[in-house]
Amino acid sequence: MAKENFTNSQDGEWLILSYLPVSLFSLRMTHATNKGGKTLLVPTPYAFKMTLIDACFRVFEGSEAEIKARQVFDLIKDCEIKFNPPSVCIVQNTFVKIRQEERDAPKGFYVPTIAYREFCFYSNDALNVALGIKGFSKDIVTLLKCLGSHINCIGKRGSFWQYVGDSICEGKLPKGYTYNQENEQLTTGNFLWAQYLDNFGEPLCNAIDGFDRISTYGSGTVKLGEHRILVKTIIPYRFVQSSKHFTQYEKIV
Numbered sequence: 001m002a003k004e005n006f007t008n009s010q011d012g013e014w015l016i017l018s019y020l021p022v023s024l025f026s027l028r029m030t031h032a033t034n035k036g037g038k039t040l041l042v043p044t045p046y047a048f049k050m051t052l053i054d055a056c057f058r059v060f061e062g063s064e065a066e067i068k069a070r071q072v073f074d075l076i077k078d079c080e081i082k083f084n085p086p087s088v089c090i091v092q093n094t095f096v097k098i099r100q101e102e103r104d105a106p107k108g109f110y111v112p113t114i115a116y117r118e119f120c121f122y123s124n125d126a127l128n129v130a131l132g133i134k135g136f137s138k139d140i141v142t143l144l145k146c147l148g149s150h151i152n153c154i155g156k157r158g159s160f161w162q163y164v165g166d167s168i169c170e171g172k173l174p175k176g177y178t179y180n181q182e183n184e185q186l187t188t189g190n191f192l193w194a195q196y197l198d199n200f201g202e203p204l205c206n207a208i209d210g211f212d213r214i215s216t217y218g219s220g221t222v223k224l225g226e227h228r229i230l231v232k233t234i235i236p237y238r239f240v241q242s243s244k245h246f247t248q249y250e251k252i253v
Contacts, residue, residue: 017131018164043155046197051153055151073211079132080132089249089251098115129148130177178236196230197230237251
């Protein structure tokens, strides 16, 4: 955990995309095992950028979709993204049935087992996603708004959201958004939560074949710590209470 410090809000121009939770949210931490799937409390910049790129294939048709997806990748690959989550988050703990490959068995032979999973239940207020759009033309912003309106799943399969609108923020973002923890200095008495969120790394942003690396059908690979980096991020939640079945967090603004 880290103590509250909102001085990191940066000047700029931001496109705010707003979504209401429709179902439980889940996005496993990068280092979580298949059987120990602890969840993040918010989406990650990497996940949301991939979601925007994926939206190109639902907005556009045929070969135009891939052309637009490559253009969007180049536009947002080093774009700053911050999240302002709903006011309350309750993480539910459960066990689910899964199938996994049997050890010392022929490849493709799966057996049933159980795994630990966590799911976030949010209060019925919006998740706001802020994209840094400083220097972007009006046409590019219009394109990002269009793509944002076609997003209905953020996180693992089944993590559904309802798009409810967008707005432009000039200058500093209001309180309540995530920010990178650049040092361990503690300043005030209100403890906030910190998690490692992944993002596009500089080698991926600078790579000529960057899009092919993130594409399921591309020939490149994405290496953790190089093309996909983990950034310690302050999330504006404080711990409230917990039991063996759930953990409750509330937002500090």
